[in-house]
Amino acid sequence: MKILIIEDDPSLQEIIKKSLEKERYVVETADNYQAALLKLDDYDYDCILLDIMLPGGSGLQILESLKKERRKENVIIISAKDSWEDKVAGLDLGADDYLAKPFHLAELNARIKSVIRRNNHGGEQLITLDNIEVNPSTFEVKVDQQPVDLSRKEYDILLYFINRPNRLINKQTLAESVWGDHIDQVDNFDFIYAQIKNLRKKLKEAGAGPEIKAVYGIGYKLITNN
Structure with missing residues (x-):
């Protein structure tokens, strides 16, 4: 946020x-x-x-x-x-x-x-998308009620996407939102790829329904089953 x-x-x-x-x-x-x-x-x-x-x-x-x-x-x-x-x-x-x-x-x-x-979030304490549950107050993430251990940036990326399901997110917009405005001065966004790669792996291993898909040359999109 x-x-x-x-x-x-x-x-x-x-x-x-x-x-x-x-x-x-x-x-x-x-x-x-x-x-x-x-x-x-x-x-x-x-x-x-x-x-x-x-x-x-x-x-x-x-x-x-x-x-x-x-x-x-x-x-x-x-x-x-x-x-x-x-x-x-x-x-x-x-x-x-x-x-x-x-x-x-x-x-x-x-x-x-x-x-x-x-x-x-309509006043709800927890944010849910398919079988993913995020608690912004405690920074906890669960898939099928089982905790998923994420790094801070992995959590921040997931929170950003889960608030914008099925929306195409530009890499620079994602970087500015998770790392701060001055990130637009960097030469490339390879660091985002590494963080998202780890996040996708953890979500897949946990059996998460939604999946982060890469859109070549633009950015990423969190795809839901619904």
Whole structure:
């Protein structure tokens, strides 16, 4: 899961970033309005933490732009402006949640998980696809109720695919989502092939129904039996 923090306070930004990285999220940051727009023009995210007051513009303008473009990112507004007008404006523009500063990091993490679970998985705690079961809270994977031991990146790749079954995923998009935005500067994506090769082997040995198929020259697709 990849998160973008749009926050101009460097100390708060760093505290949130480190906290979320401990939760195994891929985290990117922007500290002003223009930097945020550049990030959002170039990359996709699973969740955006959005401050309202930003140098160069308003977080509400960013939110309005996201919704006009029909972007699918989950958005949680984090702002010291706790007036009901700002809260209503943000929610009316399509924000998924609103958290007033100061807040506890544990609450922020819980809000992120709740929003992603509600919008991506119909509120379910577990993600299931055929006979594969993934628990994002514990990072556990099971096939036919039997645990499958995956490395962190193997797990991250599987989670990305299981949220997008039967969709063709470009190699660069996958790399950016699992390793971070700056991965687009690498010369090739051979490291992805090695990780997916190991993941496919483990899933096959476990008897998983869905299978990751390579699409020559483009990327990969998680094919289901249904």
